[in-house]
Amino acid sequence: MPPVSAPSADEVPAGLPVVSGRFLARATLITASLSLAGALLGLVRDQALARLFGAGSDTDAFLVAWTVPEFAATLLIEDGLAFALVPAFSVALARRARGVPGDPVRALVAATLPRLALAFAAAGALLVGAAPQFVAALAPGLPDPALAVDCTRLTATCMVSFGLAGYCSAALRAHRRFLAPAAIYVAYNTGIITAMSVLGGRWGVRSAAVGVAVGGCLMVAVQVPSLLRQLRGRPGPDAVPGGADGARPLDTALLATVLLFALCRQSQVLIERYLASPLPAGAISHLNYAQKVAQMPMVLSLMVCTVTFPLVARALAEGDTERARGRVEQDLALAGATVLLGTAAVTACAPQIVELLFQRGAFTAADTAATAGVMRVYALGLLGQTLTGVLVRSYFSAARAAWYPVGAMAAGIAVTAWTGARTVEPYGVLGIAAANAAGITLTAALLLSGMGRSGVPVRVRRVLRELGRPAAAALAAALAGAGAASLPHSAPAGLAAGALTVTTVFVLLGLALGAEGLAPALHLARTATRKLSHARHR
Numbered sequence: 258m259p260p261v262s263a264p265s266a267d268e269v270p271a272g273l274p275v276v277s278g279r280f281l282a283r284a285t286l287i288t289a290s291l292s293l294a295g296a297l298l299g300l301v302r303d304q305a306l307a308r309l310f311g312a313g314s315d316t317d318a319f320l321v322a323w324t325v326p327e328f329a330a331t332l333l334i335e336d337g338l339a340f341a342l343v344p345a346f347s348v349a350l351a352r353r354a355r356g357v358p359g360d361p362v363r364a365l366v367a368a369t370l371p372r373l374a375l376a377f378a379a380a381g382a383l384l385v386g387a388a389p390q391f392v393a394a395l396a397p398g399l400p401d402p403a404l405a406v407d408c409t410r411l412t413a414t415c416m417v418s419f420g421l422a423g424y425c426s427a428a429l430r431a432h433r434r435f436l437a438p439a440a441i442y443v444a445y446n447t448g449i450i451t452a453m454s455v456l457g458g459r460w461g462v463r464s465a466a467v468g469v470a471v472g473g474c475l476m477v478a479v480q481v482p483s484l485l486r487q488l489r490g491r492p493g494p495d496a497v498p499g500g501a502d503g504a505r506p507l508d509t510a511l512l513a514t515v516l517l518f519a520l521c522r523q524s525q526v527l528i529e530r531y532l533a534s535p536l537p538a539g540a541i542s543h544l545n546y547a548q549k550v551a552q553m554p555m556v557l558s559l560m561v562c563t564v565t566f567p568l569v570a571r572a573l574a575e576g577d578t579e580r581a582r583g584r585v586e587q588d589l590a591l592a593g594a595t596v597l598l599g600t601a602a603v604t605a606c607a608p609q610i611v612e613l614l615f616q617r618g619a620f621t622a623a624d625t626a627a628t629a630g631v632m633r634v635y636a637l638g639l640l641g642q643t644l645t646g647v648l649v650r651s652y653f654s655a656a657r658a659a660w661y662p663v664g665a666m667a668a669g670i671a672v673t674a675w676t677g678a679r680t681v682e683p684y685g686v687l688g689i690a691a692a693n694a695a696g697i698t699l700t701a702a703l704l705l706s707g708m709g710r711s712g713v714p715v716r717v718r719r720v721l722r723e724l725g726r727p728a729a730a731a732l733a734a735a736l737a738g739a740g741a742a743s744l745p746h747s748a749p750a751g752l753a754a755g756a757l758t759v760t761t762v763f764v765l766l767g768l769a770l771g772a773e774g775l776a777p778a779l780h781l782a783r784t785a786t787r788k789l790s791h792a793r794h795r
Contacts, residue, residue, distance in 0.1 A: 288439045288560050295442025296553055302446045303549055304614060305453050310462050311619025314400050317541040319462040321396045321530060322408030325384065326415045326469050328523045333377075333416075333423035334441070336646075337519030339566075340653035341512045342424065345369075346431030347570040363488060370424060377420030384413040395527060396541075398534035404462070411466035418473030425480035429487065431567045437483040439563075441476040448472030510658035518649065521666040525696065528674050529689050532681045539624065540686050547631035547690070550610060554599020555642045558592040562647050569713065570654040581713045585651045586720060589644070590773040593724045596643040597731035598763050603636045605738030606755040612748040631690045638694030640728070644701035651713040652704070661707050669700030726772040727763075734763035 310316045331337065349361035384391065388409040392402050399405055426438035452468030460467070533540040565584055572581040603610070607629040616625045645666075652659040673696030680688025708715040742755025767775040 288435045288563050291439035292560055298446035302449050307615045307620040308618035309457050314538045315462045318401050318405040319408050319465055320541050320545050321405040322412045325412040327526055329415045329419040331523040332519045333419045337516045338423045339427045340515040342427035343431050343567050344570040344654055346428050377417045381413050381416035385410050396530055396534035408466040412469045414470040415473040418477055422476035425484045432487045437480040440479050444475035444479045445472035448475050514658045514663055517663045518666050521670050524670055525693055532677050532689050543627045543631055543686055547628045547635055551603050551632045551635040554596050555639050558595035558643045559646045562588050566650045573654055585713050585715055588647050589720050590723050592643050592647050594727040594772055594775045596639050597727045600636045600639045601731040601735040602756055602759045604633050604735040605759050606742045606752050607632045609742055609748040609752040631686050634687050634690035638697045641698035641701040648704040665700050665703035669696040672696040672699050723773045726770040727767050730763045730766040733766055734759045737762045
């Protein structure tokens with residue numbers, strides 16, 4: 258068995274409209290494996306941050322600056338820009354396959370990349386200059402705003418690096434190349450961990466901000482060679498290099514809607530940190546650590562959608578609405594089952610997970626208890642987070658502006674802000690986390706109910722019926738797992754017992770209830786296990 262690698266150009270011709278199950282499984286495995294490696298390195302990064310700097314005022318100051326790369330990742334890599342660029346490149350590739358004169362792909366790059374790069378640079382320069390005002394507006398209660406300003410100016414460089422990395426990722430995924438885009442967070446977190454290890458003793462928490470700047474550059478570097486190979490590839494028949502007929506610049510309304518949606522979604526973080534800044538030192542840190550761990554099931558559940566989003570966009574570009582609908586409904590079932598299993602595990606084993614990951618150095622047992630409590634509340638919104646991630650792709654996959662998702666996300670943000678403002682005083686960080694879960698759940702419900710407005714007419718009742726089965730299995734699994742995790746005295750043994758119980762109960766009950774997304778999830782897991790086993794023993 259050959260080693261796991263990206264599918265070759267011969268396996269996936271540029272004009273091929275139908276994707277085989279073998280390709281989908283292989284591409285998902287590549288994406289999931291490298292994304293999991295990046296997520297694990299993210300945990301190592303957070304562990305290093307907790308060990309070196311704890312959960313005090315210095316870490317809170319850095320985490321205010323950390324808002325910049327969080328926003329940039331959502332806007333420029335994960336959601337916003339990708340929702341506009343992947344469909345645009347899919348249309349260009351479909352036109353190339355039909356033999357449109359000129360090379361629509363190269364023309365799209367020439368029409369969009371210079372302007373976007375200039376916009377990224379302008380945004381970064383503006384943030385460097387306005388860093389004091391940014392910190393004062395975001396976290397007015399910080400005891401040391403000067404440290405947060407320094408860190409913000411260092412992290413502002415990611416506006417350029419993340420923008421270029423997101424552009425490369427979207428172009429490569431539209432070409433069905435997933436290896437380099439999946440590796441970006443491995444490179445990014447490696448840069449941050451290295452900077453903290455080398456510079457932490459002298460520069461303190463500022464070293465983490467330096468790592469953000471270095472890691473952003475590495476994200477671009479790992480993708481550029483692959484993108485250049487695709488752009489040098491075979492153009493369509495009768496190609497005229499640089500021909501004007503191939504140029505179709507991005508729709509301004511489309512770009513506006515995707516960026517507004519991403520801004521609204523990521524503003525959850527702004528609301529949380531604004532509400533938490535007057536609380537005792539460490540509140541922002543507890544929210545951050547809890548959110549990072551709690552969101553791992555959501556990140557893993559959306560891996561298949563990273564692979565299938567270009568396929569949905571290509572199907573719509575070719576006018577095959579039925580194929581797009583089937584793909585989106587399968588994604589909803591698979592992602593829902595996966596995230597509900599993760600939700601059950603996080604809810605059952607939160608204290609053991611936090612103790613095992615973070616309780617060392619400056620991170621105390623009190624920090625563990627506070628973070629675990631927040632993590633359990635965050636978990637209530639994981640299904641909403643996942644459904645939002647899947648559904649919004651279907652709204653934007655048709656390569657046209659869609660204002661309904663922006664309104665749905667704005668409604669969710671309004672609920673988050675209103676609920677958080679009223680719960681933060683009596684419940685502290687738990688109230689903030691509950692507000693987050695309530696807001697994103699409302700957004701998911703609105704997006705699902707409005708699918709008739711989308712280019713992908715998903716059958717809403719069928720989706721709700723299928724999601725109800727793994728939800729019931731997750732509830733039973735969480736209750737059983739919490740009891741099992743509390744029996745052993747050590748965190749590793751408790752985590753092992755709880756995770757095993759959760760998985761066993763969820764799978765058995767899910768299969769008994771006929772959860773549609775469970776079978777493909779188990780199939781992907783078996784495929785990944787076989788491929789990794791063969792790769793290890795070859």
